[in-house]
Amino acid sequence: MTEPVVVCTFGGTSQAGQDETEAALTLGRRVGEARGGELRWLVLGSAPVELDAIARRHAVVAVDHAEDAKLDTAGPDARVEAVAQYAAETQPRLLIFNQDFDSRRIAPRIAARIGATAVMNGLGIDVAETGGLHVISAAYGGDTNVVYAPDPSRPCVVALMANAVVAEPAGGSAAPPETRSVALDLSAVEERIEVLEPARTEGPRLEDAEIVVAGGRGLGSPENFKLVETLAEALGGMAAASRPLVDEGWIDSSRQVGLTGKITRPALYLAVGVSGATQHMAGCAAAKTIVAVNTDADAAIFRHARYGIVGDCLEILPELIRAAAQMGAG
Amino acid sequence: MRIVVCVKEVLDPDAVGAYALAGSLVIGDDGKTLTQTTIPTLMNAYDEQAIEAALRIREAGVECTITVVSIGEDATTILRHAVALGADTVVAIPPPAPDPDCHAVSALLSAYVRSSGGADLVLCGRQASDDDQGVVPAFVAESLGVPLVDIARSVTAEDTSDPQSLRVTRVTPDGDEIVRVACPAVVTVSSELGEPRYPTMPMRMSARRVEPEVVTADELGLSGADLEIRVGTVRQTVPTVKGDCEFITGDTPADIADRLVARLVEDRVLQQK
Ligand SMILES: Cc1cc2nc3c(=O)[nH]c(=O)nc-3n(C[C@H](O)[C@H](O)[C@H](O)COP(=O)(O)OP(=O)(O)OC[C@H]3O[C@@H](n4cnc5c(N)ncnc54)[C@H](O)[C@@H]3O)c2cc1C
Ligand SMILES: Nc1ncnc2c1ncn2[C@@H]1O[C@H](COP(=O)(O)O)[C@@H](O)[C@H]1O
Numbered sequence: 001m002t003e004p005v006v007v008c009t010f011g012g013t014s015q016a017g018q019d020e021t022e023a024a025l026t027l028g029r030r031v032g033e034a035r036g037g038e039l040r041w042l043v044l045g046s047a048p049v050e051l052d053a054i055a056r057r058h059a060v061v062a063v064d065h066a067e068d069a070k071l072d073t074a075g076p077d078a079r080v081e082a083v084a085q086y087a088a089e090t091q092p093r094l095l096i097f098n099q100d101f102d103s104r105r106i107a108p109r110i111a112a113r114i115g116a117t118a119v120m121n122g123l124g125i126d127v128a129e130t131g132g133l134h135v136i137s138a139a140y141g142g143d144t145n146v147v148y149a150p151d152p153s154r155p156c157v158v159a160l161m162a163n164a165v166v167a168e169p170a171g172g173s174a175a176p177p178e179t180r181s182v183a184l185d186l187s188a189v190e191e192r193i194e195v196l197e198p199a200r201t202e203g204p205r206l207e208d209a210e211i212v213v214a215g216g217r218g219l220g221s222p223e224n225f226k227l228v229e230t231l232a233e234a235l236g237g238m239a240a241a242s243r244p245l246v247d248e249g250w251i252d253s254s255r256q257v258g259l260t261g262k263i264t265r266p267a268l269y270l271a272v273g274v275s276g277a278t279q280h281m282a283g284c285a286a287a288k289t290i291v292a293v294n295t296d297a298d299a300a301i302f303r304h305a306r307y308g309i310v311g312d313c314l315e316i317l318p319e320l321i322r323a324a325a326q327m328g329a330g
Numbered sequence: 331m332r333i334v335v336c337v338k339e340v341l342d343p344d345a346v347g348a349y350a351l352a353g354s355l356v357i358g359d360d361g362k363t364l365t366q367t368t369i370p371t372l373m374n375a376y377d378e379q380a381i382e383a384a385l386r387i388r389e390a391g392v393e394c395t396i397t398v399v400s401i402g403e404d405a406t407t408i409l410r411h412a413v414a415l416g417a418d419t420v421v422a423i424p425p426p427a428p429d430p431d432c433h434a435v436s437a438l439l440s441a442y443v444r445s446s447g448g449a450d451l452v453l454c455g456r457q458a459s460d461d462d463q464g465v466v467p468a469f470v471a472e473s474l475g476v477p478l479v480d481i482a483r484s485v486t487a488e489d490t491s492d493p494q495s496l497r498v499t500r501v502t503p504d505g506d507e508i509v510r511v512a513c514p515a516v517v518t519v520s521s522e523l524g525e526p527r528y529p530t531m532p533m534r535m536s537a538r539r540v541e542p543e544v545v546t547a548d549e550l551g552l553s554g555a556d557l558e559i560r561v562g563t564v565r566q567t568v569p570t571v572k573g574d575c576e577f578i579t580g581d582t583p584a585d586i587a588d589r590l591v592a593r594l595v596e597d598r599v600l601q602q603k
Contacts, residue, residue: 076478077477100503101481101502101503104464104480105468105478105480105481108464108465108468108469109468109471109472109478111465111468111469112436112468112469112471112472112473113472117433117560117561118432118463118465118468118469118561119463119561120462120463120464120465121462121463134564138462139460139461139462139566140341140343140346140347140350140459140460140462141343141347141459141462142569143343143346143347143350143355143568144346144350144355144357144364144566144567144568144569145566145567145568145569146362146461146563146565146566147563147564147565147566147567148561148562148563148564149561149562149563149564150560150561150562151558151559151560151561151562154560192477192511192512192515193477193479193509193510193511194509194510194511195507195508195509196497196508196509196510197506197507197508198507199500199502199503199504199505199506199507200504200505201504201505202505205503207503235600243521246521246522247521247522247524247525252505253483253501253505253506253522254502254503254504254505259462260456260457260520260521262503267599268594268599268600277344277347278347278350279343279347288599289594289597289599291590291594292575297577300347300351302573302575302577303571303572303573303575304571304573305573305575306574306575306576307575307576307577307578307590307593307594308575308576308577308578309577309578309586309590310577311583311586315583316583316586316587318583319583319584319586319587319588320587320590320591322584322587323584323587323588323590323591324591327591327595327600327602327603328603
């Protein structure tokens with residue numbers, strides 16, 4: 001077991017979660033091949049249903065399964081300690097997480113705990129001529145890309161952004177992975193953060209929506225956001241918003257799309273009155289078809305859009321609602 | 331209660347975005363630094379909101395001192411802004427070498443907190459809007475051995491007369507989560523906290539001449555190895571977005587809407603029922 005590349009996942013039973021896992025495994029395998037290091041998959045807590053098939057598809061050498069009742073309660077302290085103990089034993093060179101809300105709060109702490117370097121917002125990893133890693137990462141919300149060279153004498157923790165890497169199976173027929181249960185001792189862990197009121201998980205998740213209608217500041221007032229909701233409903237999709245609308249309290253933060261909101265990848269993303277700042281696009285650039293309605297023909301959003309309408313969203317929205325309803329009826 | 335707020339000076343992200351959109355963002359000769367002098371610098375917006383969070387704790391009746399600390403080439407302007415907002419003390423730590431990485435910054439910040447008598451609460455922004463990394467608070471928390479509560483929309487003392495523990499509302503993808511954490515702790519603040527106040531004219535006037543207290547790495551007992559760059563920057567580039575937008579036009583909004591829907595049905599993005 002020499003300096004393995006480890007992909008660490010936890011929770012996530014959704015399709016999007018599985019796709020992201022496969023993207024991370026693809027990246028991990030490539031780095032392992034380029035610099036010599038077996039690919040291991042550390043699963044914290046309950047395992048994904050298709051664990052075996054996924055592991056084989058990506059030529060994972062070993063699946064390390066870390067199970068403990070404390071890992072299923074999703075407390076950050078148990079997870080940090082579990083990965084730190086695992087790292088002490090396995091000595092990974094590179095530890096890859098899928099970047100999401102939960103990993104963002106544990107990955108840097110794990111790095112600090114094990115003396116590793118940390119790079120978030122990862123878009124890819126190259127192996128430099130010197131054998132060291134070059135981690136490509138988004139900065140300024142995506143307005144620039146930065147190539148970081150983490151100190152090769154330390155392990156490196158990378159959080160990979162959603163949709164940054166396209167999953168690709170290893171090809172050929174890989175041997176089934178060795179499966180191992182990781183010995184942990186979490187008895188000393190007591191979560192220091194006490195949850196008084198948990199977040200309520202109700203209804204469908206924006207991340208899973210096939211059709212998203214997003215409103216931006218161009219809507220002008222909170223009342224007009226109802227048009228966005230009505231259109232979303234008429235199309236059988238979900239309503240979302242840019243950050244200013246969330247900051248102003250027009251809509252709940254669980255509907256914010258972007259760098260500091262949700263990463264969506266619907267079949268259709270219809271954005272009205274959204275300028276298309278990179279921090280917003282970070283959450284929707286992977287949509288299959290983007291449609292934008294904006295009064296400003298030079299708005300950034302049109303660079304990402306497949307179809308554009310230059311016009312007042314307050315005039316277009318009612319007509320889109322009508323057309324969508326007719327489509328449903330016809 | 332002693333509150334330390336960590337603030338970073340950054341290039342205005344909106345201006346960076348505007349230049350990037352116009353295709354005129356300039357990377358310097360070193361291949362990695364944004365050198366445009368026309369882009370204004372300002373206090374990272376989340377950090378300004380972290381100061382706001384501290385001020386709200388004080389206004390809720392908690393007896394506290396608010397110290398604002400920044401590591402940067404010349405942090406005087408943003409630290410004066412912090413004073414105008416209501417900070418009691420401002421501290422500038424000059425970086426021992428240019429462009430310190432998150433490891434060096436975290437080492438300096440935690441050494442400062444430790445050597446200045448500790449803090450009951452360290453407030454940070456959820457991320458700096460230049461590198462967007464959001465790792466410094468985690469490193470500081472681990473270094474100080476205290477819990478990290480991230481992405482807060484509100485931070486209050488459970489008992490204002492005896493602030494031993496905090497009640498924090500975290501913004502999560504599934505809605506708000508309310509947690510309790512004992513002090514000392516590191517808390518990161520998100521934009522949902524709301525607009526930070528605007529400094530009053532008299533406050534701005536009196537902050538104008540304030541000189542931040544300067545603390546050096548030497549004084550913090552840190553040297554070479556503690557501060558070595560562990561994550562070096564090789565280069566920075568501006569990605570290009572190739573647009574292929576087809577504009578839908580028509581005589582009336584109804585006409586435009588019908589054409590768009592027809593195209594989406596044609597593309598099988600929408601299904602006719
Ligand atoms: C660190 C950081 C993180 C961030 N994270 C996020 C994030 O996660 N999500 C996010 O969305 N933003 C985020 N932002 C903010 C982002 O940079 C933009 O400021 C924001 O996305 C702009 O929102 P907007 O497009 O609704 O508003 P604006 O930029 O004000 O755009 C409004 C648009 O509406 C158009 N318009 C005006 N009137 C009409 C009309 N009648 N009809 C049609 N169009 C009209 C205008 O031409 C304009 O293009 C972040 C910023 C930073 C610095
Ligand atoms: N140079 C710095 N000086 C003071 N605080 C900083 C500095 N860099 C980062 N921070 C703090 O750490 C937070 C996250 O920064 P980052 O990890 O760089 O995204 C910021 O919002 C600040 O609160």
